[in-house]
Amino acid sequence: MPAELRRPVATEWSRANKRGLPVDCFLEGPCFDAAGNLHVTDIPHGRILRISPEGRWTQLAEYDGEPNGLALHPDGARLYVADYKQGILALDIATGQVAPVLARRNSERFKGPNDLVFARNGDLYFTDQGQTGLHDPTGRVYRLRPGGQLDCLLANGPSPNGLALSPEEEVLFVAMTRDNAVWRLPLLPDGSTAKVGRFASFHGTSGPDGMAMDAAGNLLVAHASLGSVFVLSPQGEPIARIRSCRGATTTNLAFGPDGRTVFVTESETGAVLAATWSPREQAPRAV
Numbered sequence: 001m002p003a004e005l006r007r008p009v010a011t012e013w014s015r016a017n018k019r020g021l022p023v024d025c026f027l028e029g030p031c032f033d034a035a036g037n038l039h040v041t042d043i044p045h046g047r048i049l050r051i052s053p054e055g056r057w058t059q060l061a062e063y064d065g066e067p068n069g070l071a072l073h074p075d076g077a078r079l080y081v082a083d084y085k086q087g088i089l090a091l092d093i094a095t096g097q098v099a100p101v102l103a104r105r106n107s108e109r110f111k112g113p114n115d116l117v118f119a120r121n122g123d124l125y126f127t128d129q130g131q132t133g134l135h136d137p138t139g140r141v142y143r144l145r146p147g148g149q150l151d152c153l154l155a156n157g158p159s160p161n162g163l164a165l166s167p168e169e170e171v172l173f174v175a176m177t178r179d180n181a182v183w184r185l186p187l188l189p190d191g192s193t194a195k196v197g198r199f200a201s202f203h204g205t206s207g208p209d210g211m212a213m214d215a216a217g218n219l220l221v222a223h224a225s226l227g228s229v230f231v232l233s234p235q236g237e238p239i240a241r242i243r244s245c246r247g248a249t250t251t252n253l254a255f256g257p258d259g260r261t262v263f264v265t266e267s268e269t270g271a272v273l274a275a276t277w278s279p280r281e282q283a284p285r286a287v
Contacts, residue, residue: 001025001042001270002057005049013044013066013084027265027272028210029115031070031079033093038254039079040066040265040272048081048091051272061096065089069115069210069252072091074122082126088144103245105159107152113250115210117163122146124222125153125172127160134158141174141185153193155187162210162252167217171197175221177207182221182232186222200236202226210252215259216279222250222264229253229264231277243263 006024014023027049029041038051039060048061048070050208066084073080073090073209074246079102081089087103087110104110111130118124124144132139139157144150154160159178165171172185174191184199199219202208206225213219217234220242227248231240244250254263 001027001049005059006059006270011044025270027270028068028252028267029070029082030210030263030265030272031072031251032254032257033072033079034076034256038256038263038272039070041070041081043060043068043084048079048096060093061091061098063098065098068113069126071118071124073115074118080116080118080124082116084112084114087113088116088124088126091111102144102150105142114160116164117165119165119169125163125165127157127163127174129157129160129177132157132159139176141172143191151191154196157183159207162222164210164211164213164219167213167215169205173211173213173219175208175211177209177224180204180207182208182211182219182236200232200238202230209250210265212253212255212262214255214277214279217278220253220262220277222253224249224251224267226250227266229262229275240277242275242277244273246273 004091008024018057026043027040031039036053043066046065050060055067065086067081071080075215079091088101110128114127114129116126128140137158139160141154148196161177162175164173181198182200185193204225208221209224210222219232221230227244229242245268249268251267252265262275262277
């Protein structure tokens with residue numbers, strides 16, 4: 001992130017998550033639009049930033065929130081935002097205007113939405129993480145249907161975070177950060193889930209965060225304390241590790257328009273990293 005966009009001040013977010021230290025930025029939620037612009041969130045300062053294909057950074061929106069995950073709406077004109085304070089929001093890409101989509105459920109505020117992903121039929125899956133963990137495994141995973149129906153698929157998650165759908169969209173993978181694991185949620189024809197299991201386990205002081213699926217069904221997992229993106233086969237076997245060339249807080253990732261370049265937010269240094277990955281490659285090249 002350019003120096004002129006950094007804000008080295010303490011915020012409500014940094015007091016809760018960084019022991020009150022000044023945090024000039026904390027990048028998350030990488031998401032491309034149809035024009036090839038990369039969007040990222042700056043959680044503690046309530047900002048959404050745009051990076052052009054030429055690498056120019058601009059601020060698209062700033063509001064009273066803590067935006068985390070981003071997902072491009074099927075209409076291509078809006079980004080949906082998982083906001084820890086405000087719920088699910090919609091950002092107009094052309095104007096930068098932010099509007100609420102789902103702020104509460106049955107008059108109750110969410111714990112703190114973290115990430116989200118759209119299915120091809122328009123269903124929106126999102127995690128409600130809050131401050132949950134092994135001490136309080138009450139994090140939730142929801143599905144919001146295009147008609148407005150909200151389904152709670154899981155209510156016992158120890159810090160549900162990033163999401164990814166299998167290529168056939170029959171399985172939802174959820175990063176459970178404080179369990180240091182990725183869970184596998186089969187999506188049944190009647191809309192429910194069953195036989196939820198642990199797909200992969202990790203180690204470290206934090207855990208898996210954002211995720212993405214490649215065309216071959218390999219799951220790419222950004223680990224927020226190991227400074228790496230781990231690539232898991234469809235059977236959960238580790239087949240590659242992409243190491244950060246900056247800090248160790250690799251929080252989220254997204255494939256670029258070419259389908260071969262992985263863009264990774266490294267939140268410790270406020271950097272966006274890029275690496276090449278192809279399902280046929282066993283030795284990814286970081287740049």
